Structure formats: structure tokens, C-alpha cells
Amino acid sequence: MLLIGCPYCGERPEIEFTYGGQAHLARPAKPAELDDQAWTDFLYMRSNTKGVHAERWRHARGCGRFFNALRDTTTDHFLATYKTGEPRPTGGDP
Amino acid sequence: MSRQKFSALALFRRALSGHRGWQKQWRKPEPKASYDAVIVGGGGHGLGAAYYLAKEHGLTNIAVLEKGWIGGGNTGRNTTIIRSNYLFNESAALYDHSVKLWEDLSQVLNYNVMFSPRGVMMLAHTVHDIQVFKRHVHANRCNGVDNEWLEPEQAKQFCPPLNIEDNIRYPVLGAALQRRGGTARHDAIAWGYARAADALGVDIIENCEVTGIKRTSNGAVEALETTRGLIRSRKVGVSAAGSTSVVLALAGVRLPLESYPLQALVSEPIKPIFPCVVMSNTIHAYISQSDKGELVIGAGTDAYTSYTQRGALHINTHTLDAICELFPHFRRLRMMRNWGGIVDVTPDRSPIIAKTPVPGLYVNCGWGTGGFKATPGSAHVFAWTIARDEPHPINAPFTIERFRDGYLIDEAAAAAVAH
Numbered sequence: 463m464l465l466i467g468c469p470y471c472g473e474r475p476e477i478e479f480t481y482g483g484q485a486h487l488a489r490p491a492k493p494a495e496l497d498d499q500a501w502t503d504f505l506y507m508r509s510n511t512k513g514v515h516a517e518r519w520r521h522a523r524g525c526g527r528f529f530n531a532l533r534d535t536t537t538d539h540f541l542a543t544y545k546t547g548e549p550r551p552t553g554g555d556p
Numbered sequence: 557m558s559r560q561k562f563s564a565l566a567l568f569r570r571a572l573s574g575h576r577g578w579q580k581q582w583r584k585p586e587p588k589a590s591y592d593a594v595i596v597g598g599g600g601h602g603l604g605a606a607y608y609l610a611k612e613h614g615l616t617n618i619a620v621l622e623k624g625w626i627g628g629g630n631t632g633r634n635t636t637i638i639r640s641n642y643l644f645n646e647s648a649a650l651y652d653h654s655v656k657l658w659e660d661l662s663q664v665l666n667y668n669v670m671f672s673p674r675g676v677m678m679l680a681h682t683v684h685d686i687q688v689f690k691r692h693v694h695a696n697r698c699n700g701v702d703n704e705w706l707e708p709e710q711a712k713q714f715c716p717p718l719n720i721e722d723n724i725r726y727p728v729l730g731a732a733l734q735r736r737g738g739t740a741r742h743d744a745i746a747w748g749y750a751r752a753a754d755a756l757g758v759d760i761i762e763n764c765e766v767t768g769i770k771r772t773s774n775g776a777v778e779a780l781e782t783t784r785g786l787i788r789s790r791k792v793g794v795s796a797a798g799s800t801s802v803v804l805a806l807a808g809v810r811l812p813l814e815s816y817p818l819q820a821l822v823s824e825p826i827k828p829i830f831p832c833v834v835m836s837n838t839i840h841a842y843i844s845q846s847d848k849g850e851l852v853i854g855a856g857t858d859a860y861t862s863y864t865q866r867g868a869l870h871i872n873t874h875t876l877d878a879i880c881e882l883f884p885h886f887r888r889l890r891m892m893r894n895w896g897g898i899v900d901v902t903p904d905r906s907p908i909i910a911k912t913p914v915p916g917l918y919v920n921c922g923w924g925t926g927g928f929k930a931t932p933g934s935a936h937v938f939a940w941t942i943a944r945d946e947p948h949p950i951n952a953p954f955t956i957e958r959f960r961d962g963y964l965i966d967e968a969a970a971a972a973v974a975h
Contacts, residue, residue: 463868463869463870464868476859476868476870477870479859480859481859481860483814498960498961499960502812502959502960503810505903505959506812506903506959507810507811507812508812508813508814510801510811510813510814510815510861511861512799512801512802512815512863515861517860517861533860535815535861535862535863535864536863536864537864538860538862538864
């Protein structure tokens, strides 16, 4: 089981968290102006990165808050966790 | 090239001479500079595609490139369940095509894949389950796929270890049974296809990772850069399961895939006690007994994307909780091994078997948590797609563009599987 560092509560076991998928995906401000391919990309295409991946987690059975993390998907090692709204720490693939 | 035929007589004769004189089942050739078609990924799906390309489409100058060893990925890591009781017409056609190929595959390949149609029983625990499964039964029958509804007593008759008392958290309220479903030997499907493809001249090249895809000035596939040198081919079929995103990214193709660990485990071997396959989507348990006697148990996917081929223990214990309630006999069994495989999951939980935007590049992926059952059917229609540069009618709906065009085949919502 992973130990995940919630930026608000500190390290807690994985079962307290839910996974929220790839981070830093902003919903397009004007979806009606997107063509089908751009909307498909937003809805369905994910980086599925092999390497350092920026992703959302929620401390669902703790403080309840969302935050972001950098995790290496080849080792499941967490490089950093940071609060929602903060820029992605440097390191790894975009 | 001639191959020793496997038969009871051949086994008897070799036994008398101490089992010396068996041929190697496939060669270990050096890669050639150029092929008519190359399959990337030496699992069951990829080896099968090479076999059908050679057998049915006359392409024999083919290579299968495998990063590790053949059958070492999800082909060797799954729980070997075979069934075709999917809700939608497109899925029923695809998976039933596969079940029909499984039925005589041992004879066709002259290799015992140990296909055992012992019945797959899916348990209902809630009123919603009952409604959904009865809907599946009716939809399947309309598509010519066998599936029948069992009351709890009938389910216990079919699988005597099943606990149908009301002393568990989610009592068994009934079950849907597909009698033609069952299990097969996971390694044998890779080895059987490898041996048969090799006999038709297919080169199986292990320890050969694709590191680049070279394209002509008009964008078509020209060659593959690999850890064993440059290999030219104008047709490339990618059948790389959890690594498909990584391979296709080499050609700039994005796919709606995410790769998750899916775990499984086996118990210590015991005498035959479990006559069928039992699945419970609601409380999450998949169980059957292998011919060696181990109980083969399928756990769920981990929550997060990963390429590590391992997961967390709480995923396994969650499934074991359900198994111990359904089958109280097994409470004192010890588990021997657990492992993970990396499964490529699409948003609608249906596969993609299709041409890509890159001419000459084809992809067979997105099998998610249930690709083993589909191995022969998937390989068969993928070979067709590669050979003719157009999909077989069965895989025509399973495009990449269905996500853009809104033609999802939403087996996720249909809840054929729980994860």
C-alpha cells in the first residue's frame, strides 16, 4: 500500500485516498467553439505517462480535500505533493 | 518446415526413449532486415495475429517482436476466464467469435490449450443485479449467445461449495450461467500460436524492444528502430496491451487509454472441489480451480495508473473477504502467490482493433481487464485488418474514431465487469 503525503494532513495510507486522474486538465472555457477532435481530446485522451506523472488525489477519508502529486509510474514512488492551484514542481515529463 | 505432430502415440513413443528427441517448438532467429508485416507484442493476441496472417492471408514473411519473453505479459498473468455474455450486439459478436474459435483451437493448432467449457456463473446479490443479469440473459439469447437464469438453489446445485444462506452481507439471490464459458491454459495459448506460426515461417524475436517508428515523407510506416537493429516493414500491427500508449506515441498517435495494474492470486493446491467459474461483480470475486488444484482468484484494478506490474495488498484482501463469505470452506486456505499485470483501459471498456491515422500502422488494444477470453477472435480479426487494410465486419465498430463520433460500445455502463 502506498503512503501518500497529503499537503494538509501529512503521510497517510493509500486507503484514505481516492484517485482523480491526470492533473492540470482545464475544462475549455467555451466548449461550443471546439471542434469534435479537440473536445474528444479533452474528454478521453490522457497522457498515460510512463515516468513522472502529475495527477490528482483526494484525501476522501481524511480532510476531504483535493491536491496534486508527482508520481513515477514505473516505480509508484511519489516525488512531490502540492496544493491544487499551485504550479507543477519541476522534474519529469510534461 | 516440418513439425513433430503431438499425439498420444507420439507421447508414448517418446516416453519409451526417455523423452529425448523432442524438437524445439519454435526457432530463435536473428531479425531480418525487412518483413512484409511486423507484429509488436508477443502475447497471445500478437502471436495469434501472426499465425492468422500466415495461415489465412498468405503473408509468411512476418516477425513478432517481443520486448521480454513471449506470453510473459498479461497472457501469463490473467485468470483465464472465457465467456461471451456481453450486453451489446457488437461485443457479443466479437467475444462469441472468440469462444467459437476456442472450441476447436487445440485441434487446429495441434497444441492442447486445455479449453474447458465448465460454465461461468455470475452471481446476483441485489434487485438491481437480478434485473441487469436477466436483461443480459435476454440480450444474449437474441444474439445467439447462451446464457440462462438460475435461482439460488439451482446455482448451488451447479456449484456445491457456494453459500446461499442469508447469513452473509450480500446473500446470493440468483445467477446467470453461460455453460459454453470456462477456462483455458494461459501459457498454452501463447506457446500454441508461437509453434504454429513458427511452422509457417513466422520469426519470433524476443528481447527486442521497439524504440522508434520511422515514417516516409507521406507519413506511412517505413521501419521500426529496435534494440536489435532497424527492421523495415510497411505494415506494423501493435498488440502491446499496457504499453500500447508508449509504442503508439513513437508515431505521434494518441489513444484513449490508461494503464492500470490488475492483480490476481492463487491458493495452495487442493483436490478438485470447484467445478466451474464463479464471478461476483457486486462484491467483487472471481474464482475457479486450475487443473493443478490451485484456486485462481481475480482481484481488482488498483486505483491509479502504473506500469509497475504490481499493486497494493488491500485490493487482494478485499476480494478474499468476498470469497470467504461466498465459500466458507476456503477460509483456512493459504494463498501462495499474487502478482499484477498492466491492463490498458478505454473509457467505454471495449477494445480498439483498428487502423490508426498513420498509414500501415494498426492497433489492437484497450482489452482492459478482460482480454484473455478474446485472444483467438481478436487475433483473427486483427490479422484480417492488417492484411486487407480494412476491418473485418466484426471489428468494424471498434475504431478509435468512435470516441470522437459518439458511437461508444459502453460495456462499462452495461456492467459486464465490475472494474
